[in-house]
Amino acid sequence: MNSNDMKIIKQLMEKGRTTWAELGALLGLSAPATAERVRKLEDNGVIKEYVAVLDPEAAGCSLAAFLLVTLEKTEERGRFLELVKNQAQIQECHHIAGEGDYLLKVRCGSTKELEKLISEEIKTLPGVKTKTTVVLSTVKETTKLPLS
Helix, strand or coil: CCHHHHHHHHHHHHCCCCCHHHHHHHHCCCHHHHHHHHHHHHHCCCCCCCCCCCCCCCCCCCEEEEEEEEECCHHHHHHHHHHHHCCCCEEEEEECCCCCCEEEEEEECCHHHHHHHHHHHHHHCCCEEEEEEECCCCCCCCCCCCCC
């Protein structure tokens, strides 16, 4: 990636609805040339998708929690990962070192919904143990990467 690519990425992280003309002015390129550069970033997998970033509370997902998951039976890994992929409340799943095997970031509307996810979905797999931490408030949350 060159400096123009980095400028494109930084601008789109800040304002995803930037027009080709606005991006072109930033780069000193025409709108079509800028569009082509962005398409290359998309084709190369640098830009994965475009999304609207919602306020979780306003969208009815005011409860955030982190679940530390330990798999006692490694043969359950495939079923666990498939379950994770199919649960909309699970926003992130990280394979981790240290205590536990996976760290999940979960968003849902209530403690009852969280309890259902844990008790009726995740813990139905044999040998799965969880430790849950409920988020009281969020100081910082971002989708922007720390690019230099």
